[in-house]
Amino acid sequence: MPELPEVEHAASLLRGFLAGRHIVRAEAPRSRVFRDEASRRAFVAKLRGRRFEVIDRRGKYMLLTFDGGVGLLAHLGMTGSFERAREGAAAPPHSRAQLHLDDGHVIHYRDPRMFGRIAIHTSAELLSLPEIAAIGPDPLRDGVDAKVLHAALSATKRPLKVALMDGAVIAGLGNIHATEALWRAKLHPARRADSLSRTDASALKRGIDASITFAIEQIARETAPEAPLRYVNDPQNDENPFLVYDRAGEPCPRRGCKGVLESMVLGGRTSAFCPTCQK
DNA sequence: ACGGATGTTCGCGC
């Protein structure tokens, strides 16, 4: 589920659920989502009775603050999501944590694979946590500066795509959007990160912005109340909304390019690319 | 039924 656009969406959803609300009670069974048992107990103990203040996002991390100086760090991992249910309703599958609110709703943190994480801190220390402090510019929050991007990429010999997925270089890009951004920029994923020209870096900046923007618009379309019905056999309604991600073997979607998309593994992740137009 | 999946962290080797 989550790269930057999905986390952004999840954060606004959660903001809507929590705005103006108090947490009556917090519960959570033991699970890997909490680093350890002390962390799970802190979740239960510290959130009881707290009033929600704000939710912020840094890359794929969500930072929540409550009154009394309570802060919560959440990461959705690979399969995490927040879902709202009526008080008294059966918990959805894989609910790893529950927030009982003062409006008759329960917020469930669902996460089948449990790669996600929830941790309680003080609100003051959230931004200085090592994992947050290490995060690079966020394309949505801060924008991408081509010069800064070029400098960050010039400092590593890793393959371009591996460097792009490093949150210290650019926040929030994962396998999908790194793949999409490179195709849009006509840059080969295996190329050494320190081989980019300033012009390449500018193209990459535009590729990143475009793939993030496209995904956010896509989410808006999918969640719009008036979203049109999808018809299974309509080729315009492909279930994969991305241009090249997971499309190895298909023709390159670039106008005028006769290439066929291939895939290779970089940094342990499958990468689709066009060998003809990505240099 | 087997293989792979949108993320992060840790340990190992160079």
Place this chain on the structure above:
DNA sequence: CGCGCGAACATCCG
């Protein structure tokens, strides 16, 4: 010490 790579984590889906 810094870098880079691969494995590990737990479950679902095609």
